[in-house]
Amino acid sequence: MLRMALPTGRMLKQATPFLEAAGYAPAEPLSDTRKLTVPSKCGRVEYLLVKPVDAPLYVEQGVAEVGVCGKDVLMEVGADLLEPLDLGFARCRMVVAGRPEIERKLDNLLSPVRVASKFPRVAQHYFFKKGTPCTVFKLSGSVEIGAVLGLSHYIVDIVETGATLRENGLVVHEEIAECSARLAVNRAAWYAKLAEVRELLNNLKQAVEGGKP
Amino acid sequence: MPGPADKLSFPPGTELVFGPQATRRQFISDRIAEVSRGWGFTEIILPAFDSAETFRDLGGETELYNLVDREGHRLTLRADFTLIAAKALAMELRRDARQIRASYEGRVYRFAPSGHGHRVEQTQRGLEWVNARGATYDAAALVMARECLDAAGAENAIIVVGHGGFIHAVLGEKGRVERRLHEALDHKNPSRIAQLAQRIGIDDDTAALLGSLPLLTGGPEVFKAARGFKLRPEADAALAELEGLYQLLDEAGAADRVLIDLGEVRRSDYYSGFMFKVYHEAVGEELGGGGRYDRLFDRFGMDVPAVGFGFNLARLAEATSRNGYAGGTASAVAASEGAKGLKRVLELRAQGKPVDLKGEA
Numbered sequence: 001m002l003r004m005a006l007p008t009g010r011m012l013k014q015a016t017p018f019l020e021a022a023g024y025a026p027a028e029p030l031s032d033t034r035k036l037t038v039p040s041k042c043g044r045v046e047y048l049l050v051k052p053v054d055a056p057l058y059v060e061q062g063v064a065e066v067g068v069c070g071k072d073v074l075m076e077v078g079a080d081l082l083e084p085l086d087l088g089f090a091r092c093r094m095v096v097a098g099r100p101e102i103e104r105k106l107d108n109l110l111s112p113v114r115v116a117s118k119f120p121r122v123a124q125h126y127f128f129k130k131g132t133p134c135t136v137f138k139l140s141g142s143v144e145i146g147a148v149l150g151l152s153h154y155i156v157d158i159v160e161t162g163a164t165l166r167e168n169g170l171v172v173h174e175e176i177a178e179c180s181a182r183l184a185v186n187r188a189a190w191y192a193k194l195a196e197v198r199e200l201l202n203n204l205k206q207a208v209e210g211g212k213p
Numbered sequence: 214m215p216g217p218a219d220k221l222s223f224p225p226g227t228e229l230v231f232g233p234q235a236t237r238r239q240f241i242s243d244r245i246a247e248v249s250r251g252w253g254f255t256e257i258i259l260p261a262f263d264s265a266e267t268f269r270d271l272g273g274e275t276e277l278y279n280l281v282d283r284e285g286h287r288l289t290l291r292a293d294f295t296l297i298a299a300k301a302l303a304m305e306l307r308r309d310a311r312q313i314r315a316s317y318e319g320r321v322y323r324f325a326p327s328g329h330g331h332r333v334e335q336t337q338r339g340l341e342w343v344n345a346r347g348a349t350y351d352a353a354a355l356v357m358a359r360e361c362l363d364a365a366g367a368e369n370a371i372i373v374v375g376h377g378g379f380i381h382a383v384l385g386e387k388g389r390v391e392r393r394l395h396e397a398l399d400h401k402n403p404s405r406i407a408q409l410a411q412r413i414g415i416d417d418d419t420a421a422l423l424g425s426l427p428l429l430t431g432g433p434e435v436f437k438a439a440r441g442f443k444l445r446p447e448a449d450a451a452l453a454e455l456e457g458l459y460q461l462l463d464e465a466g467a468a469d470r471v472l473i474d475l476g477e478v479r480r481s482d483y484y485s486g487f488m489f490k491v492y493h494e495a496v497g498e499e500l501g502g503g504g505r506y507d508r509l510f511d512r513f514g515m516d517v518p519a520v521g522f523g524f525n526l527a528r529l530a531e532a533t534s535r536n537g538y539a540g541g542t543a544s545a546v547a548a549s550e551g552a553k554g555l556k557r558v559l560e561l562r563a564q565g566k567p568v569d570l571k572g573e574a
Contacts, residue, residue: 061330062497079329080498083402084427190401191371191472192494194431 002189002196003037004045005059005067006030007052011181014089015068022207024200045200056081056184065189066200071179072158076119082190084201085183088208094122096174097165098147098154113153116146123156126176144168226325226333228527238530242318242338244364245524249316252357254340257315259297265289267300272482276324278333290322295509295521298341303513306343316340318526332527339503339523346518348454351487351505352461354520358503359467361524362491366533370493370500372470373430375477376455377484377504382447383422388415394423398478401427418443426476433459435473458487483509491524493532500528543569 006015016030024040026047038047048064056079059067068087072094096115112133117123120138127134139146146152148168158179159165159172183204190197223229230238246256265279265287278290291297294317302313318338325331342354355372362370380398381389388394391413397405403424410420422442429435436456444452455473462468480488488504503522510517544561546554549572561568 057329060497062495081400082427083400083405086404185401186497187499188492188494188497190430191373191474191492194472 001039001043002045002066002193002200003048003064005048005050005055005064005069005184007055007068007070007073008049009052011052011068011070011090012049015087015181018087018089018207021210022203024203044196053077059184059186062186062188065186065193066197067184068181069184071177071182072119072122074182074184075122075177075179078121079184080187082185082187083182084185085204085208087181087183087204090179090181092158092160092179093172094119094156094158094176094179095172096126096154096156096176097144097159097170097172099169100171102153102173114151115154115156116143116152117156118143119156119158122176126156144170224333225327226331228320228332228334228336230527234530238336238526241365241529241533242526245338245361246316246318248357248361248364249314249340252314254314254316257298257301257317257341259294259301259317259319260291261320262288262290263297263300267296268292271296273323278322278324291319292321292323294319294321294337294339294523295341295506298521299343299509299517299519300513302341302343303510303515303517306515306517310344312342312344314340314342336526337501337523338526339501339521341519341521343519344517345520346507348457348461350520351458352465352467354503354505354522355458355462355471355487355489356465356467358489358491358501358522359470362500365524365529367491367493367500367529370470370491370532371472372489372491373472373474373477374455374458374487374489375474375481376451376486377481377488378486379448379451379455379475380426380478380481382445382451383419383426385415385419385445387413388419388423395478398423398426398476401476403427429473429475431472433463433473435475439475455487489522496528496532498528499525500532501525543567545569545571547572548574 006012012030016026019025024042024045027039027041030038030047030049036049040047048058050058052070053073055067055069056074056077058064060079060081070090072092074083075094112135113127114137115123115127115134116137116139118139120136123136124134137146137152143155143157144164147155147170154173156176162172165171183201185197268277268289277292280288282288298315298317302315305313316339320334320336322334325333342350359372362368391409394406394409394413397409407420407424410423415423429439436452439452459468459471459473462471477488483506484504485507486505490502491500493500501522501524503520505520507518509519544566546557546568548554548570558568558570
């Protein structure tokens with residue numbers, strides 16, 4: 001049996017029908033349970049319900065052999081794991097956003113731009129690669145306020161439709177990456193449980209190719 | 214309580230092991246050392262740091278621990294044994310060119326961000342087999358690694374074998390310099406590989422093979438699967454070499470715990486021939502690894518073929534909760550018994566039995 005780290009919250013709602021379509025329906029509704037682990041009906045998988053940001057660590061350390069992780073979280077956490085399948089749901093974009101009239105261009109500047117984000121590592125890395133000095137402020141929520149009220153010049157955040165940005169009068173200045181849910185696999189499990197992991201990978205791949213479940 | 218507890222703690226990432234765990238780890242190391250001696254290896258004791266120059270241009274510079282001594286010399290704590298061993302052995306080879314078998318144990322230092330449970334200080338035991346050319350030595354290194362794992366009690370460990378030359382040949386000049394492509398291959402991420410291959414302008418045949426590499430893990434059937442793609446002559450040669458190695462192991466009855474991974478890219482710059490990593494289902498990260506590095510001595514102006522491998526002792530200990538190590542029940546002797554007690558201790562020790570001298574004298 002493989003243990004699969006599943007992020008609770010919004011992604012869980014999208015993951016559940018997908019896992020059902022792939023033949024791994026949970027034995028009880030995952031969103032209602034207070035349990036930390038729930039087996040699948042087929043008995044091939046045990047779901048481990050964790051905070052989204054913790055999922056990569058559980059997989060990296062081998063506590064869970066596999067996991068469903070948002071690409072945004074994978075980028076931020078930087079865990080050392082395998083990423084053999086794009087599951088296709090929970091699509092969003094990681095962007096640099098700010099007020100439209102912002103004067104600070106993202107070119108090579110000699111004084112730091114101020115950036116607020118829930119993804120400080122992603123933000124730091126992105127500006128570092130551009131050669132733009134930056135000061136990153138880590139926020140835990142409502143990141144838009146950072147740019148609206150002038151805490152920072154820019155924010156780095158994920159957007160789905162862009163509605164929240166628009167409502168706050170912000171625009172996307174640059175796109176960092178396209179994100180979606182990914183199947184993450186522990187490096188040791190990829191080899192030590194080769195057959196089981198391959199079976200899971202193939203079934204999930206079929207569910208992805210079968211379109212939206 | 215004498216003083217605040219924070220005065221007693223060490224910086225994050227340092228390694229502090231005490232008690233039975235440390236004893237058990239030393240036991241594992243001793244068993245591996247025994248195997249090494251059995252194969253004719255002698256120990257080599259190496260410097261903990263060297264001139265910063267030695268570690269230049271190797272990649273991973275930001276992970277090194279650098280220091281400056283009182284005279285202004287820039288030094289680096291060893292982050293890896295192979296390079297420092299090669300340098301030491303190069304001196305020896307200049308004096309007398311011959312085959313050398315050397316085994317070592319000690320700490321290496323590499324920066325690791327906190328929060329991931331990774332250690333800055335890691336203890337390794339490994340070996341270098343220098344002036345060892347040819348497939349028989351490749352197979353011998355793998356057979357020996359396997360014997361070390363058995364001796365340590367990690368019989369279920371899996372040895373994953375790839376080829377540094379294969380991945381290089383497949384990537385070609387264009388792909389080799391693309392760090393992001395290496396990353397995508399390292400994470401076995403086919404959609405990212407396909408995206409990058411297109412962006413870089415890699416030809417269709419190569420892109421098809423690159424996209425399939427993540428799944429070319431398994432038994433000898435992966436050789437056949439790889440031949441289904443159009444291969445450059447150098448890639449074909451590397452594949453043949455790896456297949457030959459597998460056959461050699463198979464004929465020697467030592468291929469049962471071996472998996473082939475043609476998609477392995479990590480440290481492929483370093484290994485000129487076969488390379489391997491060791492995994493165990495009880496531990497999330499690799500227990501060790503090694504391979505052939507025939508170009509390693511180039512930097513010392515010498516042409517010396519070599520193979521080697523090393524184990525991370527902490528992870529190996531994690532994988533081997535049962536490995537024949539037993540403290541044994543010690544006979545208690547009271548310190549208050551004085552000379553009589555000491556005599557009793559001497560008798561027990563002469564019989565090789567464990568003793569537990571305790572109490573007030």
